[in-house]
Amino acid sequence: MFLMKDIVRDGDPVLRKRAAKVEFPLTSEEKEFAHKLMEYLEVSQDPELCKKYGLRAGVGLAAPQVGVSKQMASVLVPADEEGGKPQFKDVIINPVIVSESVQYGALTEGEGCLSVDKDVPGYVPRHDRITLKYQDVNGETHKVRLKHYPAIVCQHEIDHLHGVLFYDHINKEHPFKAPEDTVLFG
Ligand SMILES: O=CN(O)C[C@@H](CC1CCCC1)C(=O)N1NCCC[C@H]1C(=O)Nc1ccccn1
Numbered sequence: 433m434f435l436m437k438d439i440v441r442d443g444d445p446v447l448r449k450r451a452a453k454v455e456f457p458l459t460s461e462e463k464e465f466a467h468k469l470m471e472y473l474e475v476s477q478d479p480e481l482c483k484k485y486g487l488r489a490g491v492g493l494a495a496p497q498v499g500v501s502k503q504m505a506s507v508l509v510p511a512d513e514e515g516g517k518p519q520f521k522d523v524i525i526n527p528v529i530v531s532e533s534v535q536y537g538a539l540t541e542g543e544g545c546l547s548v549d550k551d552v553p554g555y556v557p558r559h560d561r562i563t564l565k566y567q568d569v570n571g572e573t574h575k576v577r578l579k580h581y582p583a584i585v586c587q588h589e590i591d592h593l594h595g596v597l598f599y600d601h602i603n604k605e606h607p608f609k610a611p612e613d614t615v616l617f618g
Pocket residue numbers: 477488489490491492493494497510543544545546547584585588589592
């Protein structure tokens with residue numbers, strides 16, 4: 433199981449590389465790796481296990497964050513209300529945003545990253561709605577329309593696969609200035 437010691441931190445060049453496309457069928461090692469990417473999120477979102485293993489709870493984890501420069505990331509966006517099913521849950525492989533809203537969305541409290549230990553305050557403007565195409569571990573292609581928080585999370589993960597970190601998007605002069613009619617939420 434991945435632990436915090438396995439998570440690569442900002443400054444390591446692997447976080448600034450463009451990750452390689454994944455070929456199908458996946459090797460058994462790649463299948464196991466994809467499972468571990470999701471397992472981290474599941475364990476970290478369980479308060480007891482999170483504490484037991486000293487994890488930082490996360491809703492996404494990209495392969496480069498554990499030193500693997502491959503186009504693969506796990507996303508687990510919890511249900512809005514207790515006990516509901518997750519808003520989005522899958523390991524997205526070779527993801528491509530095929531269309532995106534003109535309108536921006538941003539988390540009111542800004543973003544963080546398991547690979548960035550410092551706080552970087554400011555809005556991270558992203559597309560409020562996206563159409564995402566990706567392959568799952570079985571090589572099945574999915575095309576999903578996401579909006580608001582799930583869309584933000586997937587864009588944060590896809591950025592990692594392109595060597596981009598959240599604070600690259602923060603306006604240096606006016607960190608809490610967002611583009612016109614940005615949807616602020618969270
Ligand atoms: O690339 C992936 N990462 O860097 C993990 C990040 C991904 C999110 C950051 C903003 C959008 C995607 C992550 O999850 N976090 N960032 C740092 C600490 C907090 C943590 C978080 O938001 N946790 C959380 C939220 C709701 C429910 C449970 N846990």
